[in-house]
Amino acid sequence: MCKSKKSTTVVQVQPTNRNPRRSLTSSSSSNFPSSTSDVPITESRSYVYGDKHNKQCSKTSSSSSISSHASLSSLKHTLPENPHIYPFSEISIATANFSTNRLSNSSFRCSLRDLDVVVFQRKFRRHMDLPELRDRLALICRSHHSSLVKLLGASVSGNYIYLVYDFVHGANLSDCLRNRRNPSFTNLSTWTSRMQVASDLAHGLDYVHNSSGSSSGFVHNHIKSSSIIVADNTLRAKICHFGTSELCGEPVDLSSGMDSGRKLRKSGSRTVRFEGTRGYMAPEFQVTGVATQKTDVYAFGVVVLEILSGEEAVRFELEGDDGRYRRVSVVETARESLKDQGGVRKWVDRRLRDSFPTDVAEKMIRVGLECVEDDPKERPDMGRVLMEVSKLFLESKEWDEKLGTNVDLSVSLAPR
Numbered sequence: 001m002c003k004s005k006k007s008t009t010v011v012q013v014q015p016t017n018r019n020p021r022r023s024l025t026s027s028s029s030s031n032f033p034s035s036t037s038d039v040p041i042t043e044s045r046s047y048v049y050g051d052k053h054n055k056q057c058s059k060t061s062s063s064s065s066i067s068s069h070a071s072l073s074s075l076k077h078t079l080p081e082n083p084h085i086y087p088f089s090e091i092s093i094a095t096a097n098f099s100t101n102r103l104s105n106s107s108f109r110c111s112l113r114d115l116d117v118v119v120f121q122r123k124f125r126r127h128m129d130l131p132e133l134r135d136r137l138a139l140i141c142r143s144h145h146s147s148l149v150k151l152l153g154a155s156v157s158g159n160y161i162y163l164v165y166d167f168v169h170g171a172n173l174s175d176c177l178r179n180r181r182n183p184s185f186t187n188l189s190t191w192t193s194r195m196q197v198a199s200d201l202a203h204g205l206d207y208v209h210n211s212s213g214s215s216s217g218f219v220h221n222h223i224k225s226s227s228i229i230v231a232d233n234t235l236r237a238k239i240c241h242f243g244t245s246e247l248c249g250e251p252v253d254l255s256s257g258m259d260s261g262r263k264l265r266k267s268g269s270r271t272v273r274f275e276g277t278r279g280y281m282a283p284e285f286q287v288t289g290v291a292t293q294k295t296d297v298y299a300f301g302v303v304v305l306e307i308l309s310g311e312e313a314v315r316f317e318l319e320g321d322d323g324r325y326r327r328v329s330v331v332e333t334a335r336e337s338l339k340d341q342g343g344v345r346k347w348v349d350r351r352l353r354d355s356f357p358t359d360v361a362e363k364m365i366r367v368g369l370e371c372v373e374d375d376p377k378e379r380p381d382m383g384r385v386l387m388e389v390s391k392l393f394l395e396s397k398e399w400d401e402k403l404g405t406n407v408d409l410s411v412s413l414a415p416r
Contacts, residue, residue, distance in 0.1 A: 084153030084164065085134075086112070091119060091155045091162050109167055116167040117152060120241075124159050126249035133161075133247065140243035143212040147204030149229065149240045154247065161247055165240070170232045173197065173303070174225040177310050177349075184351065186310060191356035193235050194307050195396040198364070200237035201228065202389040205300055206382040208242060209293050219252040221245040221291035223299035224280045225306050225313070245291060252291045279313025279329065283374050294376035297385065301371025304389075305330045308364055310349030331372050334365050357399040360392050367392070 092098065094110040098121075101109040106121040133156070141151050155162040176187040188194050209217045222241040229238045245252055282298035285291060302313050311330050319326040337347035344362045345354065367388050373379050380388075 084113070085137075086153055086155040086162070086164060088155045088157040088162070091164075095119060112152075112164060115152070118165050118167050120163045120165065120244070122161050122163060122244060122248045124161060124249055125251070128249050136243075136246050139213055140218075140246060143207075143242070145204055145207040145212075146236070147200045147238055148207065148242045149238045151243045163244065163247065168229045168231055168238055170229045170238075172226045173228040173230055173237065173307075174312075176230045177225065177306060178312065186349070186351045187230065188235065188307075189351065190400075191352055191361075192396050192400045194352075195360075195364075195393045196235065197228075197230065197237040198304055198307055199389055199393040201239065201300065201303065202382065202386040204237075204239045205296060206386040208239075209296065209382045216254040217293065218242075219245055219254065219291045219293055220296050221250055221252065223296055223303060224277050225303055226277075228303070250291065251289055254293070277313075282372075282376065284376055292376070293381070294379050297371050297379045297382060298376075300382070300385070301368045301379075302331065304364065304368035304371065305334045308348055308361065308368070309334070310351060331369070334369055338362070338365060338369075355403075357396060360395050360399065364389075364392055 090112070094112045095101070095108045098108060103109055103118065108119045108121075110117060110119060112119075137154055141153065144150070149168055150166045152164045152166065154164060171187070179185045179187070188197065205220065205223065208220050212218055220239070220242060222244055223239070227240045229240055230236070231238060244250075280299040280302050282295040285295045285298075306313060309330055311328075311333070313330055315328050316325040317328055318324075333347060337343040344365065345358055347365075348356060348361050367385065371379055371385060
């Protein structure tokens with residue numbers, strides 16, 4: 001159980017006329033702390049912004065430039081894009097002291113200021129002063145894209161940050177592809193639905209890298225099938241955890257990403273600690289622990305191959321009678337499928353019942369394999385990947401229309 005000290009006064013933003021939001025489920029691997037204490041991430045003076053305050057300021061604006069400035073400042077802080085700085089005590093109360101609606105070891109669904117949200121607990125990877133944290137939070141919260149789960153705000157307590165995201169009704173991509181209760185069933189049962197998911201992901205990650213408000217873009221560093229939500233009824237995909245690497249201080253390199261491994265090796269560091277998921281880590285990330293946009297591209301390529309085959313990124317199969325296991329990588333099996341005639345049709349998920357355009361499938365496999373090249377210089381950037389995936393998605397829709405397939409996207413992702 002998490003006990004908090006008396007909450008320190010912080011700036012509490014009270015946005016007006018906020019539209020109701022759509023909804024997120026995901027997971028995180030941070031350990032839960034035994035005790036925490038409130039840490040303010042804004043000034044200790046307390047302000048209240050609202051309609052009444054704005055009217056009072058506007059009455060005196062003609063006689064005082066200071067009052068006019070206060071009114072403009074008040075208006076700025078009531079904008080919907082202004083992030084919430086939540087007192088830790090409010091987070092604790094909303095989650096019943098982190099005891100109810102637990103989605104994973106470090107994520108909790110709750111209602112916060114009349115919104116259905118998910119709170120993720122993450123540990124800071126490096127010390128970050130409060131002004132820097134505030135600036136990063138404001139920049140990320142201003143980002144909007146239909147393929148990203150929206151970050152609403154954050155709270156800090158001790159060495160932990162609590163990230164508050166919209167809750168999205170649906171299931172993660174891993175569970176949609178591989179139903180644990182019924183291996184022969186998949187929610188993504190048509191080729192077009194899978195290409196739609198791939199297209200959504202390409203759009204979302206391209207936005208993260210190139211259009212999210214930062215001049216140099218961002219690195220996501222948490223791309224994997226379990227961190228992607230497929231929304232119920234629409235089967236549209238949304239990427240979770242956008243902003244986590246920035247706000248937690250994870251090691252990233254926003255340069256070209258080509259030389260980060262060489263630079264780190266020159267520093268003589270042999271004990272680099274990094275977070276990653278088996279099967280999604282680019283070779284250079286396994287050496288340096290530094291995430292780049294090219295390591296994101298690698299992980300995206302693995303997810304694309306998962307979508308096409310329905311298989312896990314990495315699995316272990318029993319080999320022989322001596323109890324040995326063989327490591328099977330979706331990247332390796334995809335490469336093998338291109339070597340033999342008819343190999344693509346055998347490799348693509350059989351639950352699609354052979355109903356897909358083989359030429360488009362082969363091109364998509366090549367896109368995925370290009371993204372997982374060992375040399376980051378050989379990997380395309382997400383802008384180029386998006387163009388290719390969008391083109392193949394349109395070809396898939398044309399194929400679907402000619403075939404006359406009736407694609408019903410209004411399905412439930414409930415357990416079966």
